[in-house]
Amino acid sequence: MKPKPDSPVSMIDPSLLLRPEKVYDGKPVEAFRNYDIDESDPIKERVRRTYYEMHTKQTVDFVKGRMADWLQFNHFKSTIKDALIKLNELVDESDPDTDLPNIVHAFQTAERIREEHPDQDWFHLIGLIHDLGKVMAFYGEPQWCVVGDTFPVGCKWGKSIVYGDDSFKDNPDTYNPKYNTECGMYKPNCGLENLMISWGHDEYLYRVLVHNKSKFPKEGLFMIRYHSLYPWHAGGDYKHLMKKGDEEIMKHVLEFNKYDLYTKSAGIPDIEALWPYYEKLIDKYIPGVLEW
Numbered sequence: 001m002k003p004k005p006d007s008p009v010s011m012i013d014p015s016l017l018l019r020p021e022k023v024y025d026g027k028p029v030e031a032f033r034n035y036d037i038d039e040s041d042p043i044k045e046r047v048r049r050t051y052y053e054m055h056t057k058q059t060v061d062f063v064k065g066r067m068a069d070w071l072q073f074n075h076f077k078s079t080i081k082d083a084l085i086k087l088n089e090l091v092d093e094s095d096p097d098t099d100l101p102n103i104v105h106a107f108q109t110a111e112r113i114r115e116e117h118p119d120q121d122w123f124h125l126i127g128l129i130h131d132l133g134k135v136m137a138f139y140g141e142p143q144w145c146v147v148g149d150t151f152p153v154g155c156k157w158g159k160s161i162v163y164g165d166d167s168f169k170d171n172p173d174t175y176n177p178k179y180n181t182e183c184g185m186y187k188p189n190c191g192l193e194n195l196m197i198s199w200g201h202d203e204y205l206y207r208v209l210v211h212n213k214s215k216f217p218k219e220g221l222f223m224i225r226y227h228s229l230y231p232w233h234a235g236g237d238y239k240h241l242m243k244k245g246d247e248e249i250m251k252h253v254l255e256f257n258k259y260d261l262y263t264k265s266a267g268i269p270d271i272e273a274l275w276p277y278y279e280k281l282i283d284k285y286i287p288g289v290l291e292w
Contacts, residue, residue, distance in 0.1 A: 055157075083290075106130070134201045147200065212291060
């Protein structure tokens with residue numbers, strides 16, 4: 001079906017839709033999340049610049065400042081659908097696996113979850129909205145504090161963080177004795193919920209959903225809050241800060257993650273045809289105009 005002129009996919013560069021590596025399944029797992037430095041590759045160079053700036057500027061004080069600002073929930077008001085349509089204008093500068101607008105990835109993720117978990121409609125909607133916190137990029141925030149992998153601040157940087165220690169060499173917290181030890185400002189086994197995570201779309205959307213009294217089960221909220229915390233759920237870092245129950249959170253995040261990551265080479269969904277189904281889910285779990 002050809003997209004309608006005002007549909008969320010109508011503004012996508014047609015050349016992107018014709019690239020087989022962007023449209024069809026079959027991309028090998030090892031080809032995802034390739035962060036090799038290659039200055040001749042514009043996407044890889046864009047990704048590297050985004051992460052180096054993120055790793056330089058995401059400090060404890062910075063995160064506190066962003067939380068004090070955004071968690072007032074007074075920046076704008078919007079329905080979930082309108083916020084999703086806004087993502088049609090966003091290409092994630094930290095993502096080495098796709099340069100399609102974020103809304104396409106949202107529907108790719110949701111539809112694969114729907115295919116494999118047909119009876120968990122809340123999970124379908126989590127897949128659709130999981131990146132909605134990226135709307136901060138339209139309200140003054142640079143992408144380096146909106147997109148990409150997240151990590152705890154206030155303790156030693158995890159070994160598995162992309163681009164490694166070199167990318168943190170200009171971050172003042174790297175040299176602060178309050179923050180640069182294994183536990184830093186935390187106590188051992190303090191628990192995942194007590195960590196201050198680098199500011200980004202995960203924590204923000206989680207807080208928006210709680211503030212606006214969404215009806216998602218706790219498993220869905222875990223998926224939203226920690227899906228970008230790759231050094232923890234994929235890299236094996238920060239285990240010394242986990243407490244009883246955090247392994248259960250990780251189980252749910254990893255179940256979500258396989259749909260988030262490995263659908264990025266899938267076909268372009270017929271977004272216009274899918275809206276009625278997802279609008280019903282929005283009305284069920286997080287209806288109305290939200291405070292952001």
